[in-house]
Amino acid sequence: MNEPANLVPGPREATVEVHRPTPLAPVPSAPVVPVQPGTIPAVTSIVLPDGRVVTGYTLEPAKTEPVTARPPVSRTAVNIALGGIGFGAVCGGLFLLTAFVTALTALVTQLIIxxxxxxxxxxxxxxxxASGHRSGITVNIRKAVFKRNHFHQ
Structure with a gap:
């Protein structure tokens, strides 16, 4: 009932693809470099308490680098602290500079007023x-007549 209508009944065969790796060409071995006789370490044998013999090369113990003593406080923390102190000093100076500029502005405004x-x-x-002598020229014009755009006195 809920099956698709286009299915064909019967067994299905799946196709299988087989991939075979391609062999690589052999790589020629590196030439052997002769070793100087003085650099080969001596072979030593140790007899264990149960009678077994262990044979091998003696190795020098690895030399460790001397550990430098680290300061108890990191340099980064010291630099951050010094930067904070400097910033605090600058902020105080900027506050004083702002107060000075404000006072100077008020003084100039009062002087202008x-x-x-x-x-x-x-x-x-x-x-x-009303008292005192007035400077200037006073001209009293009496009977001024304008004729044909000319001024006559």
Whole structure:
């Protein structure tokens, strides 16, 4: 009922592919270099307590590098700490510089306002003062007549 309609009944045969590796060509062996007689270590034999004999080359123990003493605090940590101290010092200086610039700006603003008040007062005194000699030329024009775009007195 739930089977696809295009299936053909009967046994199925699967095709099998066989892959055979290709043999590699033989590699010629490296030439043997004669060894100097002084470099071959001597062969020694040791008789164990149970009677067995062990024969082999004597080897020199491996020399270890001397371990340098490490400081208790890493250099990176010291550099970070010094950088933090320097940053803190710079921040304090920047705070003082900011305060100085703010105070200087307030001083300049007050000086400008003071100059405007003083100069404005001086101008007001000069304009509204009734006493004293006024400088300038006063011209009284009487019976001025304009004829044909010419001024006649």
């Amino acid at each position: 003071l100059a405007a008040v003083v100069f404005g007062g001086w101008v007001a005194v000069q304009v509204f003062s």
